[in-house]
Every structure is written in structure tokens, then in C-alpha cells.
Amino acid sequence: MPLAAIIQGTPIWVWVLLVFLLSRGFKAMNSGTAPLSKLAIVPLVFTAWGILHLIADPLAGWSSVIVWVVCALAGIAGGVFIAKRTRFIVDPVANTVMLPGSVLPLVLIVFTFAARFWLGVQLATATSLSSLGICVLLSAAVSGVVAGVFGGRFLTYWKAMSARRVVQACSQGA
Template structure:
């Protein structure tokens, strides 16, 4: 199978999704301020993408779902650690987060896309890969880790925007 066959055989929605995600990743390379709701787009896309795989693939079973959950838990920890070190600032009144530019989101997006594309290609073209393939479970794990990383980052943004505790006035 030629490279051209691979490109032409890929559904259009995959390329549209890649364009949207790369666009978001490129925007993340520049520092900027955004409302929390906008920062939730990429985590939501990766969570839905992963869950759709787990729920819609007839070959995905409990093992795939458990790997997605385990990968998600691991990813949340990694994403939270990344976000804590990012140097973010928040404006609680405007409910916005200011982030310094970073190539991390774009790198995660490209790595995830490449992994999922490769796994999908293998599942679609390799006759030797059966229904009970470890590729399906691996896809669940990769999806969970990446969804978790983006969710962990989002969690830190959300936690940073919580109102601070009001000081307790002492009685005179």
C-alpha cells in the first residue's frame, strides 16, 4: 500500500479533526488569555474521541475500557503536574486563565494523532490482527492517557479559578 493510498483511504473527518486540533495546538504556542470554557475544548474532544472508541468498537471490551480508565488516571496526574509548572495566572473576576506559550499541547496532539492513526491503520489493514488484538487495548490506553493529560491540565485551571476563602473576621 502506497503513502498516497493511505492518505486517500483515510476518512475526511480524520483530516478535519487533525486540522482543528493542530490549530488549537498552534494557538497554545503563543501566550494568551482564554475563558475556562474555551480551555475545555481540547480535553472534551480527546475524552469524547476515546470514549467513542471504547463504546462503539465491537472488539473493545472491558479490558479496553479498564485500560482507558487506568491511562486516564495516569494522564490526569501527568497533566496536573505539567499545568502546575506552566506559570499560569488567573483572573477570577473575568473567569479567565492566562497561559504562557508552550509547545506541549501541540506535541501531545501530534503524538496522539500519530499513535491513533498508526493503530487505526494496523487494525484496518493487517489481516493478522484479530478481534482480540492488543492493538485495540493499546488504543484504549493511549486514548486514556492523552485524555487524562488534557483533563489534568484543565482540572488545575479550574481549581485555580475557584474563589479564595474569605478571611474570617475575628471578634473584638
């Protein structure tokens, strides 16, 4: 299938999502402070995208759901591992997190988008049932891992914020 046909056949919302995700990835390359709620956006987008795919794709059955959940749990573990090795500072009063700049979010976003786009093309052009099944499972795996990595990073920030609030409340009450 020619590249022009693939690009023309891609829904506009996919390109809008790509622009949004790339903007978040480029922004993450610079250190800065962000509200905890804003840091939840990318994990929520990737989680919603994955779950929507599992619900909307007629080929996605229980095996896809299981693959997504297992890979999401693995991704969460990876995201926690990555975040714990990052020098971030939480401010429970302002409810913000100061993060150093990192290329990792952009790399994950580009990898995920490219993998999901390629798998979408494969699903649209597959000629055998077995290749369709493999693509659906691979898509669930990629989606789960990436949603998990971003979710794990967010959970680490949220947990650190909660711990600081407890410490702050105890010190004010003493």
C-alpha cells in the same frame, strides 16, 4: 498498503479534526488569556474521541475500557504535575486563565494523532486476531493518557479558579 491508499481511505472528519487540533496546538505556543470554558475544548474532544472509540469499536471490550480508565488516571496525574509547574494566572472575575506559550500541547496533539492514525491503519490491515487485540489495547492506552493529560491540566486551572473565587468571596464578605 501504499500511502495514497491510506490517505484516500481516511474519512474526511479525521482530517477536519487534525486541522482543528493543530490550530489549537499552534495557538497554545503563544502566551495568552483564554476563558476557562475554551480551555475545556481539547480535553473534551480527546475524551469524547476515546469514549466513542470504546463504544463503536466491536473489538473494544472491558479490557480496553479498563486500560483507557487506568491510563486516563495516569494522564490526569501527569497533566496536574505539568500544569502545577506552569506559571499561569487565573482571573475569577473574567473567568479567564493567562497561560505562557508552550509547545507541549502541540507535541501531544501530533503524537496522539500520529499514534491513533497508525493504530487505525494497523487495525484496518491486521491479519491476525492477536495483533488486532494488541492494537485495540494500545489505542485505548494512548487515548486514555492524552485525554488524561489535557484533562489534568484543565482540572488544575479549574481548581485554581475555584480557590481564587473562594478567597475573593471571603475577602469581600469580611
